[in-house]
Amino acid sequence: LKNKRIEAVNICTWSTKLAKEALKALKMKKHVLVEKPMATNTKQAKRLLEIAEENSVCLTVGFLMRFIPGLQKIREAVESKKIGDIVCATAKRVSQWPERIGDVGVVKDTAIHDIDIMKYLTNEDPVAVYAKTGNMRHRSFEDYAQIMLTYEDGKSAFIESNWLTPYKTRKLVITGSEAIMKLDYISQELWIEQKKKTVQPKYQFKEPLKLELQHFVNCITKNEKPLISGIDGLKALKIAEAALKSSSKNRLIKLKW
Secondary structure: OOOOOOOOEEEEEOHHHHHHHHHHHHHHHHOEEEEOOOOOOHHHHHHHHHHHHHOOOEEEOOHHHHHHHHHHHHHHHOOOOOOOOOOEEEEEEOOOOOOOOOOOOOOHHHHHHHHHHHHHHHHHOOOEEEEEOOOOOOOOOOEEEEEEEEEEOOEEEEEEEEEEOOOOEEEEEEEEEEOOOEEOOOOOOOOEOOOEEEOOOOOOOOOOHHHHHHHHHHHOOOOOOOOHHHHHHHHHHHHHHHHHHHHHHOEEOOOOO
């Protein structure tokens, strides 16, 4: 970090160590791409934002799902009202994962991706969250979660995530008032179900991690605006914390922004 030729760093380490390492880099005035969930808690995340602003450096968070072409096409369709108004969004991110030495559960490890995606697609913050989590095979942390987000205008989002299902599934369904869009994150196949027909747009498969890293470089060398801001990371973490609190308290948690 003392090497002045190094302008930017990508922080990939234990989830509970991310904020500590990112803070070191930001204090040395390095641009930072930090892996999700960016910090152990929102207090740490806010500190990262403060230091990044003080030192006028870029802080972005590793939500690489946003770089999948199909998801960007869904966002375009939502913004242009091609599928009407969003009624509901449903995400399923499940796969079997053996017990390991870990430091977070499935909510902050995988479900947080879909929490961020809901923000990306709706461009809104949820007003409340209700969740149920538990652990069947993993002793230290939750290994399954069902999360419901509700919004001011009445729409809702459902997120299912676990480390239990014996096969890997990564899917998103957006139900609109005029059409339904379905995305398979793994194959990157996209379907649009309309009243009279179902179409499958064709586009080139692209590696989201490569796109994420190239975008980070462009933010520094070409002064591009980060697709994912530090605030986006903070908000996703806040919702993840609310989901865990909802499950432990067995009640709905209202969110204040």
